[in-house]
Amino acid sequence: MKILVLVKRVIDYNVRVRVKSDASGVETDGVKMSINPFDEIALEEALRLREAGHAEEVLVVSMGSEACQQQLRTALAMGADRAIHLATDDALQPLSAARVIKALIEREQPGIVLLGKQAIDNDNNQTGQMLAALWQRPQATNAAKVELADGSVRVTREVDDGLEVLELQLPAVITTDLRLNTPRFVKLPDIMKAKKKPLDVLAITELQADIDADAEQALQISDWQAPPKRGGGIKVDSVDALVAELKSRGLV
Amino acid sequence: MSKILVLAEHGNGELAAATAKTVSCAAAIAEHNQGSIDVVVFAAGDAAAALAQQAAALQGVARVLCCQHDDFAHPLAAHLAPELAALAGDYSHILAPSSMYGKDVLPRAAALIGVNQVSEVMAVLGEREFKRPLYAGAAIVRVSVPAGVTVVATARTASWAAAESGAVSAEIVSIDAQAEHPAHTRYVETISEGGDGPDLATANIVVSGGRALASSDNFDLVYKLAKQLGAAVGASRAAVDAGYVPNELQVGQTGKIIAPDLYMCFGISGAIQHLTGIKDAGTIVAVNKDADAPIFDVADIGLVGDLFEVIPALQEKLA
Ligand SMILES: Cc1cc2nc3c(=O)[nH]c(=O)nc-3n(C[C@H](O)[C@H](O)[C@H](O)COP(=O)(O)OP(=O)(O)OC[C@H]3O[C@@H](n4cnc5c(N)ncnc54)[C@H](O)[C@@H]3O)c2cc1C
Ligand SMILES: Nc1ncnc2c1ncn2[C@@H]1O[C@H](COP(=O)(O)O)[C@@H](O)[C@H]1O
Numbered sequence: 180m181k182i183l184v185l186v187k188r189v190i191d192y193n194v195r196v197r198v199k200s201d202a203s204g205v206e207t208d209g210v211k212m213s214i215n216p217f218d219e220i221a222l223e224e225a226l227r228l229r230e231a232g233h234a235e236e237v238l239v240v241s242m243g244s245e246a247c248q249q250q251l252r253t254a255l256a257m258g259a260d261r262a263i264h265l266a267t268d269d270a271l272q273p274l275s276a277a278r279v280i281k282a283l284i285e286r287e288q289p290g291i292v293l294l295g296k297q298a299i300d301n302d303n304n305q306t307g308q309m310l311a312a313l314w315q316r317p318q319a320t321n322a323a324k325v326e327l328a329d330g331s332v333r334v335t336r337e338v339d340d341g342l343e344v345l346e347l348q349l350p351a352v353i354t355t356d357l358r359l360n361t362p363r364f365v366k367l368p369d370i371m372k373a374k375k376k377p378l379d380v381l382a383i384t385e386l387q388a389d390i391d392a393d394a395e396q397a398l399q400i401s402d403w404q405a406p407p408k409r410g411g412g413i414k415v416d417s418v419d420a421l422v423a424e425l426k427s428r429g430l431v
Numbered sequence: 432m433s434k435i436l437v438l439a440e441h442g443n444g445e446l447a448a449a450t451a452k453t454v455s456c457a458a459a460i461a462e463h464n465q466g467s468i469d470v471v472v473f474a475a476g477d478a479a480a481a482l483a484q485q486a487a488a489l490q491g492v493a494r495v496l497c498c499q500h501d502d503f504a505h506p507l508a509a510h511l512a513p514e515l516a517a518l519a520g521d522y523s524h525i526l527a528p529s530s531m532y533g534k535d536v537l538p539r540a541a542a543l544i545g546v547n548q549v550s551e552v553m554a555v556l557g558e559r560e561f562k563r564p565l566y567a568g569a570a571i572v573r574v575s576v577p578a579g580v581t582v583v584a585t586a587r588t589a590s591w592a593a594a595e596s597g598a599v600s601a602e603i604v605s606i607d608a609q610a611e612h613p614a615h616t617r618y619v620e621t622i623s624e625g626g627d628g629p630d631l632a633t634a635n636i637v638v639s640g641g642r643a644l645a646s647s648d649n650f651d652l653v654y655k656l657a658k659q660l661g662a663a664v665g666a667s668r669a670a671v672d673a674g675y676v677p678n679e680l681q682v683g684q685t686g687k688i689i690a691p692d693l694y695m696c697f698g699i700s701g702a703i704q705h706l707t708g709i710k711d712a713g714t715i716v717a718v719n720k721d722a723d724a725p726i727f728d729v730a731d732i733g734l735v736g737d738l739f740e741v742i743p744a745l746q747e748k749l750a
Contacts, residue, residue, distance in 0.1 A: 198570050272547045273538065299567065302550065302551065302564070302567065305548050306538075307538075308534075309539065311539060312540075317616040318535075323678065338679075339632065340679055342678065343622075347615065396545075396547070396577050398576060401572065401573050402572060403570050403571075404572070409710070413731070413732055415734050417734075418744040430693045431693075
């Protein structure tokens with residue numbers, strides 16, 4: 180079986196993201212970029228499934244400008260076998276992203292597609308579910324545990340009231356939550372080795388994913404603002420003062 | 432005139448509070464051009480009719496569509512999304528709560544309808560113009576949906592007060608399931624450690640603990656204080672990852688986004704991913720032994736101190 184993993188290039192989660200003063204977006208100049216943390220978890224899970232003998236190949240895919248090849252190289256260094264950069268200068272909205280991946284799936288025929296549950300830039304949490312809809316295959320979002328059996332996969336999902344277990348027939352789409360695993364660190368020799376692994380570039384237009392019509396109905400995003408600051412807090416210096424403050428505000 | 436359909440969320444025969452909050456978001460849209468609000472309930476067995484009654488009691492709802500089918504005993508996106516898509520033709524807007532349930536089902540429906548989803552609507556600026564957070568709340572943007580395109584959106588539940596429930600006033604219409612329900616997905620079980628306290632998502636007071644609690648035994652301190660205050664218990668990701676508390680207690684970007692009147696947190700540093708979950712809280716109280724912890728930048732009342740001394744003292748003084 181082949182596992183396809185999506186990795187998105189995003190601003191590193193440790194960076195304090197700042198909105199540009201002209202409200203046109205966020206500052207990206209000189210900002211550290213990384214693999215979306217949920218995608219790193221997706222990749223780690225794919226590697227573990229391969230190492231456990233459930234899969235032969237882990238294919239990583241990223242959509243975006245040439246810069247996202249950096250993240251694909253990191254993914255190869257982590258242990259992916261092959262990478263495809265789907266090149267586009269447009270920021271794809273989830274529906275188009277899902278259509279493009281669906282078209283790639285027809286070529287690659289993976290048994291499992293692993294994605295992050297959300298990209299931490301747009302926090303959309305949509306692409307996996309949309310892909311599953313277009314592909315007409317099962318989905319399990321927010322995976323906390325993935326157990327493979329013959330022809331099916333059992334996924335434990337994080338839901339609002341605890342954990343939910345689903346059994347999906349393969350092929351299937353799984354999106355990852357944070358507690359699924361802890362991704363491995365990349366070692367220096369692996370970075371060297373990764374340089375020799377195949378990284379193919381394909382223009383998304385070559386996939387004929389039929390995304391032209393999406394442009395007319397794409398969501399328009401504007402007026403980027405920093406969130407209102409909570410201010411005016413006070414510090415108290417004792418538990419007595421804390422209790423007095425809570426009581427005077429009628430909170431306890 | 433907008434025609435809005437709200438996907439009801441429910442569990443154990445009760446409509447979830449998230450449904451009433453989503454109705455409030457729908458009402459804010461409807462206000463712009465005298466739109467109308469329908470709620471659709473997908474449920475199995477006798478529960479369906481009872482849930483429809485509860486939905487019909489929500490103020491502002493014009494009609495409740497009650498769709499009963501054995502397959503809806505457990506909400507599976509693969510079953511619900513095609514049902515929603517089949518109804519979509521009659522509506523200008525389709526809304527669901529931004530709970531794990533809404534996030535699972537609605538994008539799947541959006542793709543079948545052929546549109547993108549507006550995730551996490553926190554304010555309504557117009558019939559098709561919304562505000563939502565990006566980058567874990569570090570940016571707030573305006574999102575517009577082009578004319579003629581079905582608006583599919585999740586309502587960020589922490590941003591909306593629950594619609595009032597009164598006398599049953601909406602019309603209830605039974606509808607048949609219309610879509611095919613694929614057999615490729617099977618529900619196995621739900622594992623819930625659920626305590627007996629109030630629900631974290633809707634509690635008025637939440638007492639939260641972080642990594643500093645250092646063990647699940649120590650977390651008892653947080654549970655006891657919560658019990659005393661009639662509060663729900665929350666936690667940071669670090670505390671959940673370390674296994675001190677179950678995952679459903681996590682507050683933040685990837686846990687629950689909450690808006691209690693009072694949020695008290697102990698030994699939580701205040702990472703942005705945590706803060707995004709509490710920015711709508713009424714009053715934030717932080718106790719941390721590091722005076723420079725970022726949590727103090729957002730706390731309304733801060734106390735620099737050791738939680739292992741502060742919590743017992745609080746318990747005594749609040750008794
Ligand atoms: C993609 C992504 C999503 C994330 N989502 C979430 C999320 O949803 N929710 C979330 O919470 N985190 C989330 N995180 C993790 C987040 O970045 C932080 O790592 C986490 O919130 C830290 O938890 P903490 O504050 O408990 O631990 P720490 O950051 O380790 O802070 C512990 C604090 O306790 C204080 N302390 C220590 N001992 C005592 C004592 N005796 N008394 C008082 N204070 C003491 C310390 O001074 C310190 O400030 C996410 C991270 C990523 C990358
Ligand atoms: N441009 C992209 N390149 C690679 N993967 C992507 C891209 N956009 C979305 N994804 C995948 O889809 C997941 C969910 O993204 P989103 O729906 O945008 O929150 C991400 O975690 C990625 O795994």
